[in-house]
Structure formats: structure tokens, C-alpha cells
Amino acid sequence: MPLTQAVFHILLALADGEKHGYAIMQEIGERSDGVVRMGPGTLYGSIQRMLKDGLIVEVQERGEQVRGEVRRRYYALTGFGSRVLQAEARRLEQLVHIAQSKQVLRGLGIPGGA
Amino acid sequence: MDYSPRKQKTSLAERLYRFLLRAYPRAFREEYASEMVLVFRDAYSAAWQQQNGAGVLHMVGDFFYDFVKTVCIEHMRAWIEPNKLALAGKEQLVMTLQFTLDVAQRTDIGRKRNNNEDNLISVVPNDDRLLESKGALFVVSDGMGGHERGEVASELAIQKVKDYYYQANQADIPSTLQEAIQQANLSIVQANQAVSEPDSGKLQMGATCVAAVLHAQTLYAANVGDSRVYVLHEGQLRQITRDHSWVARLVEQGEITPEQARTHEKRNVIYRSLGQPEVEVDLFTEPVQEGDTVILCTDGLCGVIEDEDLRSIVEQYGPEESVHQLIARANEEGGPDNVTAIVVRVSAA
DSSP states (O other): OOOOHHHHHHHHHHTTSOEEHHHHHHHHHHHTTTSSOOOHHHHHHHHHHHHHHTSEEEEOSOOOOOTTOOOOOEEEEOHHHHHHHHHHHHHHHHHHHHHHHTTTTTTTTOBTBO | OTTHHHHHHHHHHHHHHHHHHTTSOHHHHHHHHHHHHHHHHHHHHHHHHHSOHHHHHHHHHHHHHHHHHHHHHHHHHHHHHHHHHHHHHHHHHHHHHTEEEEEEEEEEOTTTOSSOOEEEEEEOOSSHHHHHHHOEEEEEEEEEOTTTHHHHHHHHHHHHHHHHHHHOOOOOHHHHHHHHHHHHHHHHHHHHHHOOOTTGGGGOOEEOEEEEEEETTEEEEEEESSOEEEEEETTEEEEOSOOOBHHHHHHHTTSSOHHHHHHOTTTTOBSOOBTBSSOOOEEEEEEOOTTOEEEEEOHHHHTTSOHHHHHHHHHHSOHHHHHHHHHHHHHHTTOOSOEEEEEEEEEEO
8 A cells, every 4th residue: 555655744744633735845844854845746746636535635614814815725634544544654663663673773873773 | 115125036936936837737737826836935935034045045946846846747647647537438438338228117007906016217327437337227126015005115125226226335236236125125124113003014014126237248136026037038038036936936846837826826925025124135147138138027017927928029029119018918917916017128339
């Protein structure tokens, strides 16, 4: 199943509630200390396919009208989306366990290494 | 107003970005360009507020890189997806147009009964995709029960089978068909449980049910009770379903002939019907070819006229004339029961 990095990051950003496009990008950037920098093309390209696959939905209610600006689109996880996120996180967790058991992380100064 | 230089830069960069967005495929652009401009605006002003000119350059660089990469990706997708669809569309056309179905259906009260407890339904979806995935469905049901409850039971049966069959998400046709009949059974059982009058025994209802799906080159038939599916193939009539009646078992064991079965005093006794808490649904699969005819009927027809009459009528006439002739023939034989027939001719498109 491995999800693309962009899809996984978007699912993760939406895990704690609905967000609009820029908020998703911002969270991804901040959480990875600026390592993952997703541009709008990647973001909306992924969003388009995630909508089609039923991982996320566009939420209508929110979106405060800011002085004649275009209404922002907010996105939220579907039940299916959160199950996929959970499954993917579990898969990655298992991989990290294997890496730990083989002491791959040791001496790299990465938390989680012995 | 004191930040007018920055404001101008914003709008210049933004205008540039807007201009670049035209490079995306039209559908993508129409859907997301305005959102992307908003994102650009936010990111641009955030970069100005947090960092120096270098931060802004960095951000613009990121956006430009993202732009170049995803323009290519979206164009490839825009090119691939319609082609995929066109291809799928063609296959679908072949599959659907492989056969045309000529369908006729008719039900008649007969000569002896006061009401018609039979029900029938034919569904050939207009939506090509539905036709492609689920095929065409035909259902016949013969209701039983006093106080006009038989009609209710057979109506419930055909509607529930139809609804469940076309609404189910799973792709497997035979098991969906069997489950659809199980659902119909459940509805009738629940309706029976809802009757709480003192002599509710009289109000208990039941029904036979036979359902057939034509999909690609296959006929799937599922049944409970003694309504039947036949196929006429190259002049040979074959009964596809197996009745759940005592006389059918006796015929199978060679104790009585099919002719004796027609007049046997226990000919109306069936040991499986909808309305029982547990019911087993039998399933039959049969290949069909161009020129074949599928017939569904209640025992008011096949229990009254001989298979040879059925065969010769369906072979001689088209579906519309066939159903009239079949019912007329059953009524000539006295029309002891309600008579129902669906005739489907399969021909090349």
C-alpha cells in the first residue's frame, strides 16, 4: 500500500481536524522543521486524487468570508482516510522497530537510537 | 500604505504566479488555480514577515520548482486519464453491445383466483456502467397468505431483491444475487413478526422467488420455491432451476412422471419459501449465446402447461407475442392459478 509521501503528510496534517490548503502546507513545513516543503501544485494535485479515492472530503460549512475574498476550501479526513492513515502509520512503526532491533539508528544521534 | 513597496512586490510576484498557473491543464486550473493563488499569497507574506529577502527568494524558488514539476505531472495525468477512460469505454461498448435483450413480461389473475398474488420485475439499467457491472435482472415471485398478504409478500420479494442487488457494492454477481434473496426473506420474516393479532397465523405470508441475472455471456439464476427459469437454446428447452417441491423430488426419484406431477394432489406443497426464519437459496450458472431465450415463470404457467407447449410457443413467437400466448394457453387449461411469465430473447447487437 505505501502511500506517496505527499499523501501521507496531508493525511497526517488533517488527523487533528479540517484545514485549508495553506494550513496543511504550513503544518507539514513546521512539523518537519522545514525539511519537507510542499508546493501548491503537489498539494492540490494530491488533494484532487485523495478526493477521488475517498480519503478526504471537502468541508463546506467552515471558511470565513474575508472581505470579498474567494472562500477557502477546507478538507477533512473521511473514515476511510483515517483508517488508511492508521494502517500506514502502523506499517512505518513496524519498519522503525525493525530498524531499531538492527541498531540502525545507533550513533546517528537520532532519538530512538540506543 | 507605509508598506507599499512590499505590497507592490507581492502583487507582482503573485501576478507572475497567476500567469504561470495557466500552464496547468485546463480542468486542474479551473478547479484549483484560485486556491493556489491564495496559498501563494499567504506563503509570500509569511516569508516576508518572518525572514529577510533571502527567505522570500527561498520560498519563491520552492514554488517555482513545485510548479515545473507538477505542471509536467498534471499534463501527463490529464493525457493518460481520458485515454484510459476511452479505452474502458470501448470495452464496455463491446460488452454491452454484444447482446441486445428483447424483454416482455406479463402477469394474469387466471380463471379461478380472486386476486393476483404474483409479482414480477425486469430491470435493464439505462446506465451503461451499471449494466456493465451488474447486468440485467429479472425477478418473479408467487405470494402466499390470507387476507391479500400474498400480494404483499411477493411485492416485498421483488422490490427487495432489486434494491439490494443494484445497491450492493460487491462485484461478485452470484453471491450478491443470493444475498439479495436472503434480504427479501428477512423483510418478509420481519413483516410477519410485526403482525401481533390473536389469529396472526392467518396473516403470516410467504412467497417463492426466482431471480435471473444476464451479464456478459452468463445467466445466473437463484431460486426458492417452485417458480422457474428455463433456457431455450437451439430449439431445446432446459429447466435451469430445481423446484423445492415434494412432487419435484418424487419425479427425480422416478416415483412419478412429470405428467403425474401436474395433477398430483400435493403439487402445491413446497418445502422452501421466503418467510421462513432460515432459507437456503440455490444458485445455477448457465452460459448464454446469441439466439437463446430465457424464460421465468410461476407455477401457474409451468405447473399447468406442458414443457413442449412452452417450448413451441417461445420458439415460434417473439417475446411480446410469446407472453400473451403462454398466458392464453394456461387459461385454456383452466387457469387454476395466477400466471406470470417473463421472456427475454438474447440477440446480437
